[in-house]
Amino acid sequence: MDITWYLVLSALIFAVGVTGVLLRRSPLVILLCLELMLNAGNLALLAFSRSLGNEEGQVFALVVMVVAACEVVVGLGLIVAAYRRRIPLNVDELRSLRG
Amino acid sequence: MKEVAFFAGAIGALGGAIAVIGLRNPFYSVLALIIHLISLAGLFLLLQGEFLAAAQIVVYAGAVMVLYVFVAAYVGNVDEPLWEPIPGQRFIAPLLGIALFVELGIAIVGSGLKSIESEGPTVELGFGSPEAIGTLLLERFLIAFEAASLLLLVAAVGAVVLAARKRPSEEAG
DSSP: OOHHHHHHHHHHHHHHHHHHHHHOOOHHHHHHHHHHHHHHHHHHHHHHHHHHTOTHHHHHHHHHHHHHHHHHHHHHHHHHHHHHTTOOOOTTTOOOOOO | OHHHHHHHHHHHHHHHHHHHHHOSSHHHHHHHHHHHHHHHHHHHHHTTOHHHHHHIIIIIIIIIHHHHHHHHHHHOOOOOOSOOSSTTHHHHHHHHHHHHHHHHHHHHHTTOOSGGGSSOOOOOTTTTOHHHHHHHHHHTTHHHHHHHHHHHHHHHHHHHHHHOOOOHHHHHO
16 A cells, blocks of 8 residues: 555544634544544554654654543643633633633 | 545545534534544554554544543534524635635645645655654654644643633632
């Protein structure tokens, strides 16, 4: 399989993630769509790492995974905090950071 | 054989991704993302990223998704209102997504890079193994490795601060 196929698939997954962020209103689903975009980036990094024949791209992908895990932890913490304070979980109404 | 594996993984990854944004119940979206992540781990294996594939399943499909499942079950089914702040958002958003894909596709296909029009060079046996990645992480990318550990620590502390229940004395005041 040519590396181009992997890159096109990665672009497709990224576009789906962007569509999800634009379309959905629930912060939980928007976090899931961010995961989709990060994973599309990871796939492209691995594809380029394979096409260049060295492993540095894989280390990059591993760091992206760590950043994604941090983002999930903080994002879900915010969602739980908002839910506890009876703030509606809708990104159109979550406009200000003031509790 | 490789083509069959690639298309199986691609269909799983793409189907999972579309199901994530298509399903109305967030709980089902989380389950669809797990399918997406496992298919992607298969694609990582095809690209010789053995350690990354294992980390994808253990860290992502295992640990991170358990967090998502817990929060989706805790928050419950939040119904999204049908009212749209921007008129026609549900038609404009997919159009923008398609436009982005076309743009990225032109960039990839029109880049003229010779190296992406092949399967990549033949690599030695240990390519992408835990040993190779570990050596790189602890020698060339030691600072990135330490920064990642610090970032994880800060995120863990931040999550505890954000999600901690208020003490009764604070609530009274």
